Structure formats: structure tokens, C-alpha cells
Amino acid sequence: MQNKIIISPSNKxxxxxxKDLQDKKAKLQSHFAKKGKIGSLKLKNA
Amino acid sequence: xxxxxxxxxxxxxxxxxxxxxxxxxxxxxVYFYPAKDYSDYVVPYRFLSEFGFICGxxxxxxxxxxxxxxxxxIKETVKLIFIDxxxxxxxxxxLLYHCDYHDGKQRKRNSLFKLWHFEITExxxxxxEDTDITAVDEDGNPILTNYLxxxxxxxxxxxxxxxxxxxxxxxxxxxxx
Numbered sequence: 001m002q003n004k005i006i007i008s009p010s011n012k013x014x015x016x017x018x019k020d021l022q023d024k025k026a027k028l029q030s031h032f033a034k035k036g037k038i039g040s041l042k043l044k045n046a
Numbered sequence: 047x048x049x050x051x052x053x054x055x056x057x058x059x060x061x062x063x064x065x066x067x068x069x070x071x072x073x074x075x076v077y078f079y080p081a082k083d084y085s086d087y088v089v090p091y092r093f094l095s096e097f098g099f100i101c102g103x104x105x106x107x108x109x110x111x112x113x114x115x116x117x118x119x120i121k122e123t124v125k126l127i128f129i130d131x132x133x134x135x136x137x138x139x140x141l142l143y144h145c146d147y148h149d150g151k152q153r154k155r156n157s158l159f160k161l162w163h164f165e166i167t168e169x170x171x172x173x174x175e176d177t178d179i180t181a182v183d184e185d186g187n188p189i190l191t192n193y194l195x196x197x198x199x200x201x202x203x204x205x206x207x208x209x210x211x212x213x214x215x216x217x218x219x220x221x222x223x
Contacts, residue, residue: 002176005177007179013223017087017219020085024085025100025146032077034106040059041059044084
């Protein structure tokens, strides 16, 4: 059985966390998709 | 078993990026980024913070969105990279992954992680857990789904504590305050 979580629309905290994780993931993907030497990445408080 | 040659680059930010080139000429990166620097949300969790890395795979510019033909060498290469990383960082390392909803293929990517887990387990004993997280509207209809999961060695000395932390992450998420 798949573990799952259902987030109610009233749970603004969880929705904000998911949005933050989504944004960070997009930044990570974009950073590591760069051509050549990629350098450092600071994500927290970005 | 056929696979591509690959290289690993360690950066000052603590991340490790492995690179390889497929026979189509497309460059790939498999990356591992310290979880504690990924989000403040991870920091309260001792083991996830200390030993966790967010892992992911991307194609490199200008082919980051190119659709590639099926290539079993890529899968074998990624598996070897995961094994190499775990062997380098030791028994306590935690590999976290997040399949997000940006392109609607999160379920497919989560299934891929599960398949890799199944196949890697033929080489080394790895424990995996994953959860799908679905936000719904006022009528209960799903709006978006993410998948979060982790891999650790079966022999990880902190296995039970890590499972407890992952459970706490989920419990904290459903708490409204």
C-alpha cells in the first residue's frame, strides 16, 4: 500500500512548504543543468 | 552490463555532481546536494540534516528538455553512480528525493526511483521509503501531487531514527500550525 498524505486547502503551512520545495527543486535542476563547470549554489534563504 | 564512463566533481557547497555523456551526445548530471542547505525545514531533524543529500538527475543545456530514446546504459550508469556515492559517503548517508509536479511526470519519475531501488538491491541492500503528497481543493479534488522519499543502506546504524524522522516530517506537514 502506498504511503500518502492529503493536504487540505486550509493547511496554508503545508501548501507554503510544498511551494518552497518546488521552487528549490527547480533551482537545483537549473543549476546542475548548466554547461561546463557549475560552481557553488546557495539555496537556503535564496 | 553496459554503462557510460562518468566523472565526479565535488564543490565547495558540499554538493557532488557526476557527469556522463550518452551516445546521443546528450550530457547528463546526477547530483547530490546537502539537505541542510536545501531547506530550513530539514534543519530540526538531526539525521536528515547531518547525513541527508537531495539527489536528482538532469540533462545539461542545451538538451535539458530534449526527449531521448530509451537507453539502458543510462539506467546502469545512474545505478553505478548511486552505489559509488553511497560507498564514498559511508553507511550513514541518506539520499532524499523529491519528484515535483512541474511537468506532470512526477508519478513516472517516482516509479523510476522505485525500479532503480529494486535493481540496485541486487548489488547492495538498500532500504527505501516514499510518500505521495496530494494537495486537494475544497471538494477534495486533487490539485497537485509530489513524491518524497529516501534511500539508505539496510545496514545504516541510524535506520530506525531516520524512519522516525521521516515520519515526523510527514506528521509536521499535516499539522496546520
